[in-house]
Amino acid sequence: MRGSAKFAACILTALASMPGAARAADLVIVTNQGAVPGLKELAAAFKRASGHNVTVILAEGSTLEQRLASGTVDLVSQNPGPMAELVRNGKIVGSTVTPFQLAELGVAVKAGAPKPNIGTAEAYKSALLGAKSIGYSRGCSGTNIGAGIAQLGITDALKSKTVFTTTGPVTDYLARGDFELGIQQSNIMVGVPGTDYVGPVPGSLNKPCPSSVAMTAVSRDPEATRAMIKFMISPVAAPLVRKTYVEPARR
Numbered sequence: 001m002r003g004s005a006k007f008a009a010c011i012l013t014a015l016a017s018m019p020g021a022a023r024a025a026d027l028v029i030v031t032n033q034g035a036v037p038g039l040k041e042l043a044a045a046f047k048r049a050s051g052h053n054v055t056v057i058l059a060e061g062s063t064l065e066q067r068l069a070s071g072t073v074d075l076v077s078q079n080p081g082p083m084a085e086l087v088r089n090g091k092i093v094g095s096t097v098t099p100f101q102l103a104e105l106g107v108a109v110k111a112g113a114p115k116p117n118i119g120t121a122e123a124y125k126s127a128l129l130g131a132k133s134i135g136y137s138r139g140c141s142g143t144n145i146g147a148g149i150a151q152l153g154i155t156d157a158l159k160s161k162t163v164f165t166t167t168g169p170v171t172d173y174l175a176r177g178d179f180e181l182g183i184q185q186s187n188i189m190v191g192v193p194g195t196d197y198v199g200p201v202p203g204s205l206n207k208p209c210p211s212s213v214a215m216t217a218v219s220r221d222p223e224a225t226r227a228m229i230k231f232m233i234s235p236v237a238a239p240l241v242r243k244t245y246v247e248p249a250r251r
Helices: 003-016 033-050 062-069 080-088 121-130 139-152 155-159 170-176 222-232 235-242
Strands: 026-031 053-058 075-078 098-103 105-110 134-136 162-164 181-185 195-200 209-215
Touching (some): 026 033, 026 062, 026 222, 033 098, 033 139, 033 235, 075 080, 098 222, 105 170, 170 195, 209 222
Parallel strands (some): 026 053, 134 181
Antiparallel strands (some): 075 209, 105 181
């Protein structure tokens, strides 16, 4: 047995002992944009292996709150800070919070634009200072990007030409030409039409964003939900998330 057949067999073996695998469930997971690619890969593989359907929904801010209030959400994926807040508010079962991926930061430009050299910290610094405008999001990636810029000592120098995005990925803004250089998690920048990926933020300036998954307090199928979480950190899940330019969480 080899290739895809061997891989499928590995998934089935990993799920065989999981609770909830004997009957099909319809699960819903809500997430921020940084975890969408990996979750879609994992949800599709989990369905093939277990029969459980998992719908991945992007929901942030007030939309996330509305989704959780509706009682139709089984799992949530978030960065550590927002996840801790959900636990404190009783929306999430704290004991189920499980890190599953680490997403590094990357740089992109509008399609066809010159790609700057960002191979070293000094080159990255020069690229930022030389750009007419730069843009990045808030949240985990924005915090880490800002920390890297502060580490380079150029926060004040970039302030007047920095655009903070509000809705949607940074690549949407790049494709429209809203700024010259965009920075965000690599997994939501690579291969996006209208933009060209330049490469990862170099060295210690690249502070990855961790994502965790957890069960909601109102999950409609706790057994299947826990099975999904267990699958997301199983050995067979690792190559699935790596396909989306992230690394499995360190355990």
